[in-house]
Amino acid sequence: xxxxELASAPSEREMDILKVFWNxxxxxxxxxxxxxxxxxxxxxxxxxxxxxxxAEKGFLQVRNxxxxxxxxxNYTIEQAGSRFLHKVFDGAVDRLVLSMLQAENLSxxxxxxxxxxxxxxxxxxxxx
Numbered sequence: 001x002x003x004x005e006l007a008s009a010p011s012e013r014e015m016d017i018l019k020v021f022w023n024x025x026x027x028x029x030x031x032x033x034x035x036x037x038x039x040x041x042x043x044x045x046x047x048x049x050x051x052x053x054x055a056e057k058g059f060l061q062v063r064n065x066x067x068x069x070x071x072x073x074n075y076t077i078e079q080a081g082s083r084f085l086h087k088v089f090d091g092a093v094d095r096l097v098l099s100m101l102q103a104e105n106l107s108x109x110x111x112x113x114x115x116x117x118x119x120x121x122x123x124x125x126x127x128x
Contacts, residue, residue, distance in 0.1 A: 009083055010075060014054055017047070018073055018080070021060065026072035 010018055020035050021027065033047040051071055054060045059075040089096045106114075 008057065010054070010059055010080070013050060014059060015080070017050055017054065018059065018075060018077075021071065021073040022077050026063070026070050028068050028070055032071075 016036070017032060020032050024031065024035070029048045029051050030044065032051065033044045036042075036047065051060060055062045055071060059073070060071045061074045063070045063072075085091060085093065085096055089099070101111075
């Protein structure tokens with residue numbers, strides 16, 4: 001299924017659920033509930049309802065396997081990041097990066113790792 005443009009953005013609670021899906025990939029609701037509420041902090045039916053609504057909104061894809069519904073994210077972490085960039089920083093990547101670098105106390109090693117990641121992306125852009 002091709003990625004679709006979504007009319008709305010996920011709520012804070014929906015983002016919490018998406019973060020779990022981004023880490024585990026495709027999963028039934030029970031798995032998501034076990035990860036989010038390992039000590040029964042909230043009911044399985046709460047997660048079921050939220051996941052169903054998220055699928056209706058297009059944030060999740062659903063697949064039926066032997067009467068068990070499996071969900072996977074249709075709203076990507078890249079879409080979430082892009083939305084944040086445009087909503088908070090009006091699309092100015094340099095302002096976002098500078099803000100994050102100033103807000104966090106990064107070590108010299110962490111900064112070198114970021115430089116490596118940027119260099120790697122630069123090479124990919126130049127090649128294609």
